[in-house]
Amino acid sequence: MGNACNSAPDDPIDGASFSAGKARGLSLANMAVGVNEATLKMQQRGKIMAEYVWLGGAVTTGGFDIRNKTKTLDFSPKSPEELPIWNYDGSSTGQAPGSNSEVLLRPIAIFSDPFRREPNIIVFCETILPKTHDPIATNTRGHAKAMFDQKPELVPWFGIEQEYTIMAADDATRPIAFDEDGGEPAPQGPYYCGAGYDSAICRPVADTHYKACLYAGITISGINAEVMAGQWEYQVGPCVGIESGDHLWISRYLMIRVCEMLGCNVTFDPKPAKGNWNGAGCHTNFSTKPMREDGGYKVIIEAVEKLGKKHMEHMKLYGEGNDRRMTGGHETSAMDKFSYGVANRGASIRIGTDTEAEQKGYFEDRRPASNMDPYLVTGKVFETTCL
Numbered sequence: 001m002g003n004a005c006n007s008a009p010d011d012p013i014d015g016a017s018f019s020a021g022k023a024r025g026l027s028l029a030n031m032a033v034g035v036n037e038a039t040l041k042m043q044q045r046g047k048i049m050a051e052y053v054w055l056g057g058a059v060t061t062g063g064f065d066i067r068n069k070t071k072t073l074d075f076s077p078k079s080p081e082e083l084p085i086w087n088y089d090g091s092s093t094g095q096a097p098g099s100n101s102e103v104l105l106r107p108i109a110i111f112s113d114p115f116r117r118e119p120n121i122i123v124f125c126e127t128i129l130p131k132t133h134d135p136i137a138t139n140t141r142g143h144a145k146a147m148f149d150q151k152p153e154l155v156p157w158f159g160i161e162q163e164y165t166i167m168a169a170d171d172a173t174r175p176i177a178f179d180e181d182g183g184e185p186a187p188q189g190p191y192y193c194g195a196g197y198d199s200a201i202c203r204p205v206a207d208t209h210y211k212a213c214l215y216a217g218i219t220i221s222g223i224n225a226e227v228m229a230g231q232w233e234y235q236v237g238p239c240v241g242i243e244s245g246d247h248l249w250i251s252r253y254l255m256i257r258v259c260e261m262l263g264c265n266v267t268f269d270p271k272p273a274k275g276n277w278n279g280a281g282c283h284t285n286f287s288t289k290p291m292r293e294d295g296g297y298k299v300i301i302e303a304v305e306k307l308g309k310k311h312m313e314h315m316k317l318y319g320e321g322n323d324r325r326m327t328g329g330h331e332t333s334a335m336d337k338f339s340y341g342v343a344n345r346g347a348s349i350r351i352g353t354d355t356e357a358e359q360k361g362y363f364e365d366r367r368p369a370s371n372m373d374p375y376l377v378t379g380k381v382f383e384t385t386c387l
């Protein structure tokens with residue numbers, strides 16, 4: 001098996017020695033800011049590195065298009081409004097013609113930078129037009145926020161289960177647990193929540209990312225190894241409204257950065273291996289204040305019934321290539337059929353046993369693919385069930 005990233009014994013986020021790079025002959029990685037104690041100790045003379053992060057319009061690493069560039073600040077911002085609006089060349093990210101290429105970056109959330117460490121920050125930005133400051137065509141956040149802003153009193157909570165698959169360093173299309181000559185690892189069975197070199201493949205990636213999210217200030221609620229070899233999951237939530245999408249996007253960015261540092265690739269593709277292998281999803285758990293209060297079960301069932309009436313509308317927004325994953329097998333429901341049930345992992349919507357027993361709680365929309373846009377999904381779930 002080619003799971004060389006298993007050989008990272010230390011946690012680079014904790015500033016310990018970084019041997020994953022060495023194991024893969026990546027000597028430069030040892031020099032990188034964020035993995036080298038000496039570099040981290042260098043004084044910055046009161047200046048702060050602000051990594052502006054935004055969503056481009058192409059498909060790049062991992063199946064998304066997450067871009068970043070850094071600005072030096074001479075103050076430590078307390079809120080995104082204190083930060084300068086910046087700009088970039090939208091013609092290089094598939095978002096603007098070369099003749100009128102400027103797109104603006106408006107800061108919307110600040111996180112601690114787990115690689116450069118405090119006081120350095122990651123600044124998540126939305127993309128807006130230079131003149132009107134309206135969202136550009138690929139900015140889906142604006143619409144989602146408009147949905148949530150209509151009924152803030154419902155206090156919608158989302159918990160998103162992000163599944164992803166570790167891919168080979170030299171071939172981002174090949175799962176790291178699969179051989180170059182097409183040889184497959186042992187069949188599914190030992191990997192889900194597994195322990196051991198042959199089961200918990202690339203645990204250092206999952207663990208380093210977990211720590212990076214906690215350091216950054218992402219609301220991450222846990223991780224687990226998944227059913228396919230080299231596939232993992234982490235959960236972001238519960239987050240209120242628009243914050244769910246913001247935190248999920250930055251968690252994805254951190255995953256891409258961790259894999260860059262540890263010398264492997266990641267894919268968020270919903271079906272990275274053909275054959276008898278599970279795909280990857282983004283189960284979206286949802287509740288509103290009335291659902292969490294006594295008697296909320298009735299509100300939950302009403303919401304689920306509403307989702308049933310708009311099934312295909314939702315499926316269109318739930319991720320590219322979801323048809324390759326939602327076959328009705330491998331713990332999925334069929335793409336074109338809506339269903340729900342208590343504790344049913346083959347249904348579109350699963351209601352937890354606890355929620356039924358307590359007659360209040362939340363439900364799980366199991367349909368979204370691992371590569372879904374959380375602004376589209378959370379906005380649509382709220383629109384269909386609450387507006």
Ligand code: ADP
Nearest residue numbers: 157158159160221235236237238285286287362
């Ligand atoms: P599963 O049993 O499907 O694997 P997980 O434990 O992986 O579920 O993920 C459940 C997610 O739902 C977590 O992110 C958790 O924080 C979130 N969650 C818990 N309670 C609620 C709630 N009332 N509303 C919305 N999300 C919730």
Ligand code: MN
Nearest residue numbers: 161233235283
């Ligand atoms: Mn889960």
Ligand code: MN
Nearest residue numbers: 161163226233
């Ligand atoms: Mn899962």
Ligand code: MN
Nearest residue numbers: 161283364366
């Ligand atoms: Mn789930």
